[in-house]
Amino acid sequence: MGPALRLAGAALIVLAASRLGALVAGRFTARRLDLRSLIDALERLETEVVYGATPLPRALGELAKSGPSRVRDLFADVVSRLGAADDLPIAWREALDAFFATSSLAAFDRGALRPLGDVLGRSDRQDQSRHIKATAQKLRQLEAQAALDEDRHARLWRSVGTLGGLAIAIIFL
């Protein structure tokens, strides 16, 4: 095998490995951004509920249309499942499950959001405000944790990817 071909192969390995590292690192960033988007969405929902007295299907529909782009699909899914299942707790749970299956969020992030579906829309404004605020607060704590993880692991994984790729390439060379 010619040396040029070897070099090209080595470069390919390094490239692929660092891409892999970036992919893993990217998940940490994505999780933090997802959590931030969810918090922003909940804050908007609270405003709609407490100050606008907007009916829930319409408030959720607004979030699906013009909410934070990373979580629009989640709210669109809740609205469409609400139409079919006719029951908010079920629609909320199913939409969360579907959303979490494809997002970078962790299982305990879902755990923080899940209980909201059982109380959403079932009590007066003060009570709703309390529930939504408490959920947002929990997400904020997770967001802080996610930012720490990102700091610690994202850089590490990027380095691991590139360096690992280099190591393999050197061995093969």
Add this chain to the structure above:
Amino acid sequence: MAVGPTTGPVLEVIEALPQDLRERLMAIPIDLAGRLEEIRIRADRPLQLVLAGEDTFLGLDGRLTGRADEAFRPDREVLARTVARLSQWSVYALEEELRQGYLTLRGGHRVGLAGRGTVEAGRLRALKDIASLNIRISREVRGASQAIVPHLLELGRWRSALLVGPPLSGKTTILRDLARVMSEGGATPGVRGVKVGIVDERSEIAGSVEGVPQRDLGPRTDVLDAVPKAEGMVMLVRSLSPEVMVTDEIGREEDATAVLDATRSGVTVVASAHGSGLEDVARRPATRLLFEEGVFERVVVLSRRLGPGTVESVSTGEATRGWDPH
């Protein structure tokens, strides 16, 4: 026997309920369901149905039964879910409704509520922990006003009238049909259609959804939906120049004052009031004021003796003017 109430208004109501209740009610034979007037849901109590004036319970096996011990009993959770669903998961948007004690469903069906009150500064702030729901099925009955139309027309002009009757005597149904007949014209040959304005505080007459009436109220009818009666009557006269104004359940004194103002500005008023008879309403402050002022040229007493909308008597204004029940 065909199963399932496929008729419009009953289906409309049942579809607004949560799934478990819906399935139970869908199993009622269609000929019985067609006669449903009320569905009464109480926490841990038998689910009660009123069919054509007779009451019965919904049995655990889906059959109708007179025995409370065989009846299906929804628990608190079912009630909470029902209220949540009826409000489209927007109980927080029902502040006014929870203070008034009722809400109106799409189609104009009224849901009465009972539960625990929360009081603020000595006044009811809202009902919490709803323990009873009474869903009244509202039906559009074309021709319901046929029997009283000749009494309200004199020399081709509509007269101001008060319909008096107990709950479920057909007052709102007749008002609705009357509005249509007056608006369409031709009630008797040569009677032209008039501009009708309806103040529909509880959305029961027109059954409006997002402001648009769902009932046939004739081509010359405007509806002020969900506007407090007294305020609405003033608005209507000021801005929509109705020839006839229709509103239901005159009860508070401010309602009476608004009716008085409207008739003084030349508007014919057709209204309803709760009561078992003439003496009953004549004793109440609001309606008494109107009787003393001779506002109503006709008073129609309704009952459900021969079914909803039975006309017991029609009196002319003279009979009520300066009425003294004492």
